Amino acid sequence: MGRSDFGIPWEGDRRLTDLDFADDIALTAESQTTLQDMTTSAETEAGKVGLRISCQKTKVMQVGDQQTNTNLHISGEPVENVRQFTYLGSTMTAEGDTDTDISARIGKAASVFRRMNPVWNSGKISRVLKTKLLQSVVIPTALYACETWKITTRMRNKLDAFQQRCLRKILHITYRDRITNEEVYHRTGTKPLSTTITERRMRYAGHVLRMTSDRHAKTSVFWKPEGKRKRGRPKLTWRRALQKDLESKGITLKDAESLAEDRTEWRRLAAQCALHGRN
Structure with a gap:
């Protein structure tokens, strides 16, 4: 995945081209043409080591408000367009909701x-x-x-x-x-599941905030996509949910980075935020 137009703009001059876990690969692109080129490149490289991409198991999903079918092919076979699919056990949707x-x-x-x-x-x-x-x-x-x-x-x-x-x-x-x-x-x-979820999200946030800035998980928290959003109330995002948890204790996301270094204190903070969300 070496071409400069592959992937989507990430942090600085970096681009996010793919997310991999074992034999599951998710390619990201800004256009249909680029996505086809990336898919063809991945198919060619896989063939060199005796691997084959299954067209039946591959799906293409366009993220955003303007939805049109993406004409993607693997070995001449069309890839199915979907509005949602299961990836690593979780359901991903075109709207980005959970x-x-x-x-x-x-x-x-x-x-x-x-x-x-x-x-x-x-x-x-x-x-x-x-x-x-x-x-x-x-x-x-x-x-x-x-x-x-x-x-x-x-x-x-x-x-x-x-x-x-x-x-x-x-x-x-x-x-x-x-x-x-x-x-x-x-x-x-x-205790309520909603309380457990808040506490787990806060604990996970602590792990992410302690990561170095070159880690994708941390980049995604502070990343701001290019383009304009629709008018009206901003959609709830994971970062906004985290900020809401932190604000309940008078803490900003920026301050949270230094606080997360103390694991014991962060666990205590996570429990407090979970209790506040319950009240």
Whole structure:
């Protein structure tokens, strides 16, 4: 990927051409022509070592408000245009939102929970053990990659509602019993998923802020894409979500870089921000 027009403008004079993990490769480009050239180049280089790019498993997605089909081909075969696809277990969308991914995670976690109905209905298994199984099997499915979510109030409520349904089934109570959510958390020794998400996002942010400036993860936090955004309220981004967490404690993103160097203090800050978000 050596051509100067490959990829998208990144930091300084650098360009971001591809994101790789094992045999999963995501190419980025500013135009259809450039993307085709990059794909052809990747296909040629792969062929030199006996590898072949699967057209059926390859997808092309245009990010942004103006959507047109991208005519991309691999070995003469057209590549499918999509509005969303699963990459490394997370659902990526053309709009860049995380609502679709969160809904998918809740659906998968609900499926796991239903398959374990014999456990929840058993009178021979203690409530404590059932709660531990929920926390170790079901909840990790729901919160996979939650550190990267830019979660809205609506999705926070949706996640907490899913958790409440699970906990109330374990406790064999319904909403008709007029038992508050706080009481449910108290009886099971748990806390809202939205609180856990905020704390995990803050902890992940600490790792990112401690990185050197040449790391892609850190660059993406401070990166400002070229171009103009639409009029109106700015969309929620991961950085804005982080800034909101920090502002609840009177801290700016710039100040957070130095604070993150002290891991113990940062963990304490993460817990405080999570509690503030709950109130």
